[in-house]
Amino acid sequence: MKQLPKEDSKKLDKLMNHLQEAAETFLGYPCNRTFDYSALYPFLGLPINNVGDPFMPSVFGLNTHALEREVLDIFKSYTHAPSDSFWGYITNGGTEGNMYGIFLARELHPDGMVYYSEDTHYSVNKIMRVLHARNIMIKSQSNGEMDYDDLYETVRIHRDVPPIIFANIGTTMKGAVDNLDKIRGIMKRLAIPRYYIHADAALSGMILPFVDHPQPCDFRAGIDSISISGHKMIGSPIPCGVVLAKKGNVERIARSVEYIGTFDTTLTGSRNAVTPLFLWYAFKSTGREGFRNIIAECIENADYAIDKMSHFGIDAWRNYNSITVVFPRPGAALVSKWQLAVQQKIAHIITMPHVTRKQIDRFVAELAADLIDTDHADHKKSNRQ
Amino acid sequence: MKQLPKEDSKKLDKLMNHLQEAAETFLGYPCNRTFDYSALYPFLGLPINNVGDPFMPSVFGLNTHALEREVLDIFKSYTHAPSDSFWGYITNGGTEGNMYGIFLARELHPDGMVYYSEDTHYSVNKIMRVLHARNIMIKSQSNGEMDYDDLYETVRIHRDVPPIIFANIGTTMKGAVDNLDKIRGIMKRLAIPRYYIHADAALSGMILPFVDHPQPCDFRAGIDSISISGHKMIGSPIPCGVVLAKKGNVERIARSVEYIGTFDTTLTGSRNAVTPLFLWYAFKSTGREGFRNIIAECIENADYAIDKMSHFGIDAWRNYNSITVVFPRPGAALVSKWQLAVQQKIAHIITMPHVTRKQIDRFVAELAADLIDTDHADHKKSNRQ
Numbered sequence: 001m002k003q004l005p006k007e008d009s010k011k012l013d014k015l016m017n018h019l020q021e022a023a024e025t026f027l028g029y030p031c032n033r034t035f036d037y038s039a040l041y042p043f044l045g046l047p048i049n050n051v052g053d054p055f056m057p058s059v060f061g062l063n064t065h066a067l068e069r070e071v072l073d074i075f076k077s078y079t080h081a082p083s084d085s086f087w088g089y090i091t092n093g094g095t096e097g098n099m100y101g102i103f104l105a106r107e108l109h110p111d112g113m114v115y116y117s118e119d120t121h122y123s124v125n126k127i128m129r130v131l132h133a134r135n136i137m138i139k140s141q142s143n144g145e146m147d148y149d150d151l152y153e154t155v156r157i158h159r160d161v162p163p164i165i166f167a168n169i170g171t172t173m174k175g176a177v178d179n180l181d182k183i184r185g186i187m188k189r190l191a192i193p194r195y196y197i198h199a200d201a202a203l204s205g206m207i208l209p210f211v212d213h214p215q216p217c218d219f220r221a222g223i224d225s226i227s228i229s230g231h232k233m234i235g236s237p238i239p240c241g242v243v244l245a246k247k248g249n250v251e252r253i254a255r256s257v258e259y260i261g262t263f264d265t266t267l268t269g270s271r272n273a274v275t276p277l278f279l280w281y282a283f284k285s286t287g288r289e290g291f292r293n294i295i296a297e298c299i300e301n302a303d304y305a306i307d308k309m310s311h312f313g314i315d316a317w318r319n320y321n322s323i324t325v326v327f328p329r330p331g332a333a334l335v336s337k338w339q340l341a342v343q344q345k346i347a348h349i350i351t352m353p354h355v356t357r358k359q360i361d362r363f364v365a366e367l368a369a370d371l372i373d374t375d376h377a378d379h380k381k382s383n384r385q
Numbered sequence: 386m387k388q389l390p391k392e393d394s395k396k397l398d399k400l401m402n403h404l405q406e407a408a409e410t411f412l413g414y415p416c417n418r419t420f421d422y423s424a425l426y427p428f429l430g431l432p433i434n435n436v437g438d439p440f441m442p443s444v445f446g447l448n449t450h451a452l453e454r455e456v457l458d459i460f461k462s463y464t465h466a467p468s469d470s471f472w473g474y475i476t477n478g479g480t481e482g483n484m485y486g487i488f489l490a491r492e493l494h495p496d497g498m499v500y501y502s503e504d505t506h507y508s509v510n511k512i513m514r515v516l517h518a519r520n521i522m523i524k525s526q527s528n529g530e531m532d533y534d535d536l537y538e539t540v541r542i543h544r545d546v547p548p549i550i551f552a553n554i555g556t557t558m559k560g561a562v563d564n565l566d567k568i569r570g571i572m573k574r575l576a577i578p579r580y581y582i583h584a585d586a587a588l589s590g591m592i593l594p595f596v597d598h599p600q601p602c603d604f605r606a607g608i609d610s611i612s613i614s615g616h617k618m619i620g621s622p623i624p625c626g627v628v629l630a631k632k633g634n635v636e637r638i639a640r641s642v643e644y645i646g647t648f649d650t651t652l653t654g655s656r657n658a659v660t661p662l663f664l665w666y667a668f669k670s671t672g673r674e675g676f677r678n679i680i681a682e683c684i685e686n687a688d689y690a691i692d693k694m695s696h697f698g699i700d701a702w703r704n705y706n707s708i709t710v711v712f713p714r715p716g717a718a719l720v721s722k723w724q725l726a727v728q729q730k731i732a733h734i735i736t737m738p739h740v741t742r743k744q745i746d747r748f749v750a751e752l753a754a755d756l757i758d759t760d761h762a763d764h765k766k767s768n769r770q
Contacts, residue, residue: 002670002671002672002675003670004424004666004669004670005669005670008669011452012424012425015449015451015452016427016428019428019431019433019447020431022446022447023431023432023447026432026446026447028444029434029445031432031434031447032432033431033432035430035432036430037429038426038429038430039389039397040397041423041426041429042401043401043404043622044422044423044426044622044623045420045421045423045622046404046405046408046418046622047408047411047416047417047418047420047616047620047621047622048404048622049414049416049616049624051624059413059720059721059724059725059726059727060414060724061407061411061721061724062404062407062408062411062416062724064400066400067396067400092477092653092655092657093653093654093655093656094654094655095652095653095654095655096653099515103515107514121654122649123649123654125649126649126652126654129492130484130488130515130516130652131515131516131517132516132517229655231432231434231655235432236432237428237429237430237431237432237433237658237659238429238623238657238658238659239434239436239653239655239656239657264507264508264510264511267480267511267515268477268478268480268481268624269478269479269480269506269508269511270477270478270479270480270614270616270624271478271624272477272623272624273622273623274622274623281389284389284390284393285387285388285389285390286387287387290387335444336444336446339444339445339446339447340444341444342444
């Protein structure tokens with residue numbers, strides 16, 4: 001590879017400056033930026049590829065399957081997956097993990113109906129469309145949780161087909177956790193023998209294992225598969241995640257492929273071998289106790305932000321065990337500057353590990369000024385609708 | 386992030402040694418290892434993410450969309466995509482690009498039937514299954530090209546549904562290029578008004594633009610979408626690729642998503658922002674003339690390997706404009722050592738830019754010894770079946 005022409009080098013420098021600046025006001029999205037994987041950069045000099053099933057031997061030798069399996073083992077312990085029937089792989093992010101979970105469910109229950117709340121991440125529509133999966137959107141409660149009465153009534157009139165529940169363990173906008181006990185209770189009340197629960201735990205899958213009183217959120221609560229992001233709470237410059245499922249289910253839909261001498265069980269064929277190294281490094285260097293401390297601080301900072309906003313009369317709130325702080329939507333300039341995620345009349349910040357109290361102070365001052373400029377009363381009222 | 390415990394540091398060192406060793410005998414897979422992206426490593430310190438459509442403005446500011454668009458523009462010129470109706474994005478690799486192409490085709494032709502040859506990459510079965518796409522496998526010729534008589538006869542008896550052709554621009558095992566002129570000729574002869582052609586040009590999509598007499602292989606030859614790998618000929622430590630399609634088709638299936646303030650047009654939501662930088666860097670530093678030279682040398686080395694094997698009486702061959710050298714399958718030890726891709730009675734090496742004549746000499750000597758040990762005559766006969 002030759003040198004880059006001078007004008008292109010300048011372009012790169014400019015991009016780097018722009019990105020570093022943008023990172024200073026990065027409050028709206030759940031991507032932790034406090035990571036340092038520079039010790040692993042030498043691996044980027046090799047054409048590594050985790051093609052195929054991480055648990056099967058492969059002819060393609062340039063892989064990091066061994067460390068990928070260690071990462072999966074850690075996620076297994078965090079999610080209390082059954083030791084004797086466990087499978088998973090590291091994905092390119094939440095969409096792939098959720099698509100895998102629903103694909104698996106659809107293969108097991110070809111006539112199944114997928115149910116998900118209206119607060120579910122926007123990508124679920126794409127997933128349903130790609131998979132040709134029959135689906136019904138369920139109403140949400142104002143806090144972002146699924147409306148269980150609506151779920152009950154809707155499943156009741158479709159008792160002839162197996163339900164596939166797409167449960168949110170932390171919704172995108174409000175950090176709400178769907179109550180898995182209630183969902184299973186509904187299945188029981190309706191005497192439904194066969195159903196499948198997939199959990200989208202993008203962010204909260206790395207929060208709830210580290211709090212004192214987590215909501216039911218994992219395999220102990222009856223889920224069949226779960227998707228957790230790696231670039232969110234753990235942090236990574238490359239989107240990634242993990243999907244975990246029950247081995248017995250996965251084996252039913254697997255098939256062998258001679259070309260790479262392994263099983264074609266993963267949605268993606270050639271797979272990133274770098275992100276498993278990143279996640280492994282993060283787990284090994286931070287440790288369970290490290291994550292406990294990080295999460296505790298994030299929650300304290302969420303409460304700090306709410307207090308600050310309340311001080312200015314801004315109606316801010318969060319769900320239990322969530323670090324997503326919801327408040328009335330400000331004007332476009334503020335949305336753009338602080339890269340706020342918005343939806344209808346609300347916006348949020350997420351007090352990820354990189355968010356400092358100083359940043360919160362600065363942001364809240366600007367937010368208060370902005371909201372006073374606009375129709376304040378109107379914002380206050382609409383926030384929880 | 387804290388320091389890594391000592392035993393884990395040792396584990397990393399061991400893995401690095403193992404990978405470097407394995408890279409020395411890496412002849413069977415089409416992944417170029419002559420790259421050096423170290424100038425870009427500082428970008429790995431930031432939580433960058435190319436979420437959403439690369440051509441739309443996004444609230445998520447930490448992206449490399451601008452350089453992604455430059456890369457797409459280069460691929461546009463290589464594939465002669467229509468300037469006024471062009472769209473695409475950088476994928477996580479071939480599977481995503483091919484899935485996107487067939488997804489787009491299926492959305493445009495919900496009753497369509499997908500046709501692909503039996504030499505098509507194994508992942509096509511998974512794609513058909515995921516997409517619930519009706520499909521028929523077409524016979525192949527012995528060189529790996531589609532059997533056009535079988536295609537004609539098969540489409541003829543399904544003239545009531547639009548054909549979706551999954552064409553190989555370079556098959557996985559034999560590097561064969563399906564003849565797009567013949568395929569379109571069949572559609573014309575059968576008076577089929579609506580059809581779709583997706584091209585899987587994983588490796589050859591970065592070979593044919595740089596040879597003097599390429600087969601018909603791009604938008605000029607009537608394709609509607611194409612998938613090309615980035616980690617193959619260009620080289621990357623992270624699997625990646627590009628999918629290009631006609632904008633008019635893509636717009637028909639797009640939908641807007643407020644959360645990230647952009648269009649949810651890509652299969653993956655959060656997307657790798659690092660690989661677009663890698664590809665951009667490779668294009669800018671190597672240039673079109675650089676790739677011409679690299680490809681010419683790869684083809685010369687393929688011929689060199691064939692000559693060497695012929696010298697030992699080994700029946701080796703390649704397709705026109707291909708750098709995939711096919712020969713009789715050797716024993717398991719050799720397959721494992723040189724990481725050879727195998728299928729039934731054949732194996733191949735691919736003379737990628739990192740493959741040296743010294744490596745070829747070493748390999749051919751070992752191959753000759755191995756094949757003499759086994760039933761030589763039997764191998765020779767079965768090679769082209």
